[in-house]
Amino acid sequence: MENKEISQAVISRLPRYFRYLGELKDEGIERISSQELSDIMKVTASQIRQDFNNFGGFGQQGYGYKVEYLYEEIGKILGLDKTHNLIIIGAGNLGQALANYMNFERRGFLFKGMFDNNPALYGKKIRDMQVRPMEEMEQFVKENNIDIAVLTIPKTEARAVAEKLVRNGIRGIWNFAHVDLNVPKEIQVENVHLSDSLMKLTYNINRFEQESPGC
Amino acid sequence: MENKEISQAVISRLPRYFRYLGELKDEGIERISSQELSDIMKVTASQIRQDFNNFGGFGQQGYGYKVEYLYEEIGKILGLDKTHNLIIIGAGNLGQALANYMNFERRGFLFKGMFDNNPALYGKKIRDMQVRPMEEMEQFVKENNIDIAVLTIPKTEARAVAEKLVRNGIRGIWNFAHVDLNVPKEIQVENVHLSDSLMKLTYNINRFEQESPGC
Numbered sequence: 489m490e491n492k493e494i495s496q497a498v499i500s501r502l503p504r505y506f507r508y509l510g511e512l513k514d515e516g517i518e519r520i521s522s523q524e525l526s527d528i529m530k531v532t533a534s535q536i537r538q539d540f541n542n543f544g545g546f547g548q549q550g551y552g553y554k555v556e557y558l559y560e561e562i563g564k565i566l567g568l569d570k571t572h573n574l575i576i577i578g579a580g581n582l583g584q585a586l587a588n589y590m591n592f593e594r595r596g597f598l599f600k601g602m603f604d605n606n607p608a609l610y611g612k613k614i615r616d617m618q619v620r621p622m623e624e625m626e627q628f629v630k631e632n633n634i635d636i637a638v639l640t641i642p643k644t645e646a647r648a649v650a651e652k653l654v655r656n657g658i659r660g661i662w663n664f665a666h667v668d669l670n671v672p673k674e675i676q677v678e679n680v681h682l683s684d685s686l687m688k689l690t691y692n693i694n695r696f697e698q699e700s701p702g703c
Numbered sequence: 704m705e706n707k708e709i710s711q712a713v714i715s716r717l718p719r720y721f722r723y724l725g726e727l728k729d730e731g732i733e734r735i736s737s738q739e740l741s742d743i744m745k746v747t748a749s750q751i752r753q754d755f756n757n758f759g760g761f762g763q764q765g766y767g768y769k770v771e772y773l774y775e776e777i778g779k780i781l782g783l784d785k786t787h788n789l790i791i792i793g794a795g796n797l798g799q800a801l802a803n804y805m806n807f808e809r810r811g812f813l814f815k816g817m818f819d820n821n822p823a824l825y826g827k828k829i830r831d832m833q834v835r836p837m838e839e840m841e842q843f844v845k846e847n848n849i850d851i852a853v854l855t856i857p858k859t860e861a862r863a864v865a866e867k868l869v870r871n872g873i874r875g876i877w878n879f880a881h882v883d884l885n886v887p888k889e890i891q892v893e894n895v896h897l898s899d900s901l902m903k904l905t906y907n908i909n910r911f912e913q914e915s916p917g918c
Contacts, residue, residue, distance in 0.1 A: 499906055503899035507881070530883075566902045567909035581803060585796030591881070591898060635908065660908045662901060666722070666806070668745075676911060678904035680895065683806060684718035686877060687781045689893035691714055693850065693875045694782035696891060 494542050501539055502562055504529070509559040521552040571596040573633055574662075577649055578640035579604035579612070579619045582664060586638060587614045597636075601628050605645075625649075629656040636660045643667035709757050716754055717777055719744070724774040736767040786811040788848055789877075792864055793855035794819035794827070794834045797879060801853060802829045812851075816843050820860075840864075844871040851875045858882035 508529055512520060526533040540546045540553075543565060547553040563569060576583045579602050586592070587599055602614055605622040612619045620628070628634070637653045639646055639661060646665030653661065660676040663669055669677055723744055727735060741748040755761045755768075758780060762768040778784060791798045794817050801807070802814055817829055820837040827834045835843070843849070852868045854861055854876060861880030868876065875891040878884055884892055 499903055500899075502906065503896070503902040504883075506902065507896075507899070565906065567905035568902065570909070572905060572908075581796050581800030585800055586897070588796060589897070592901065595898070595902075597901065636904065659912075660904050662904055668719075674911060676904055676907040678900050678907070680897065680900055681718070681722075682801070682804070682895065683810070684715075684722070685893050685895055686807065686812065687718040687721065687783065687810075688714055689851065689875050689877055689891055690782035690787060691717065691780065692891040692893070693787075694785070696889060697874075 498539050498542055501531075502566055505536075505539070506559065506562045506566060506568075509555055509562065512555045513559050517555050519552045520555055522547075525553070568595050571598055572635045573598050573600050574636045574638060575599070575601040575603065575625070575629065575632075575634050576638045576640060577603045577622075577625065578638075578664075579606070579609050579614065580640060583638070583640040584614050586640065587617065600632050600634060601625075603628075622649075626652055626656045629653065629658060634658060636662060638662045638664070640664045713754050713757055716746075717781055720751075720754070721774065721777045721781060721783075724770055724777065727770045728774050732770050734767045735770055737762075740768070783810050786813055787850045788813050788815050789851045789853060790814070790816040790818065790840070790844065790847075790849050791853045791855060792818045792837075792840065793853075793879075794821070794824050794829065795855060798853070798855040799829050801855065802832065815847050815849060816840075818843075837864075841867055841871045844868065844873060849873060851877060853877045853879070855879045 508525070522533040522536045525536055529536070537545075543561070546558050546561060574597055576587055576599060583602065583604075587602060593599070599615065599617060602617045602619050603622050603625045604610070604619050607621070609619045610621055629637070635658070637658050637660075639649065641649060643666045646663065646667050647669060650661060650663075650669045650671055654671050654675055658675065660678070661669060661671065663677055663679045664682070666681055666683060668679065671677060723740070737748040737751045740751055744751075752760075758776070761773050761776060789812055791802055791814060798817065798819075802817060808814070814830065814832060817832045817834050818837050818840045819825070819834050822836070824834045825836055844852070850873070852873050852875075854864065856864060858881045861878065861882050862884060865876060865878075865884045865886055869886050869890055873890065875893070876884060876886065878892055878894045879897070881896055881898060883894065886892060
């Protein structure tokens, strides 16, 4: 693989390719042209070829892509050929929803621990994890080789918790708290700001109605 | 407001401006320059001015922006000066987490009903809503002026449910199901594909480590 810088826009599209290829593979389809892939994914064939060219191309011109090979290569690029150890911080509904999502485990994301500062939740079992007090988090991260922390806590606590995580060697934070974190650039952060996403939806609804008053 | 086409990239940034301006407002700050806003938001001042120019500019050159005015104008652009009626389809952990998130209501998002096809959940109270059987969904959407449906159901059911929603006059779908929906273009869809987001995080973690082997 070439080592040039790949834009975050391309990276953002990789999981979607991975998802479609996984479905094609499950349907027993062995080979697909960029035009066929373009039709089902509703992106242009030229976009697909450009995206794949960032990683060396994957296919032969006029011959199509081998579905399983492409699925596995994209999986490797996404780091899914390795396992990752995760903890969830915040054992409310959202934290529990993520802990119970089986597909994450199938992709090598192993949930190792869950933390909360509500004593009523201590010891509660979610999947195979017991909810632990927040005070145990730092020790746990150090001792269990935790790569990724999932933050499902209110924004008021998120920055202080992120600092502790960074001090104890975390490599990535999947942040659901409604605040942008300030962490060193070697720590990767992926934000899921749910309110932002809902507001974008209402913008598009209202915009469409202003433009189409007859609807 | 001008009626020209505004890119989805600009739209995606609006909720973040709105969030920061809300915080500044809560701190009692009345006026802010694009440079100061640039410093706290970590985007360039030129990006901020360009984004705001899509909506007429909002401010006087060299004079800064009035925080409260700007907050309210961006809120209006996002459609937050109106209320929206929502239903949640899928009363599992994720659906419950969203129903319990108070901030949505503060922004005018009113959760009116919750549906599931698991009889064990029928009648269960979440916030002020009782979980109803899926069979009641279509009637409910028609009778209660529902704008937005939140899909927190498995991907196998999502497309069929989306079709029913469209037939009954829904205007937007906030889709957490791990599949892209096929709906007419007048129906707005905002996807939250959680696995995609987690994979993007692992890509960036692995990429960073390949580039910095000494870390």
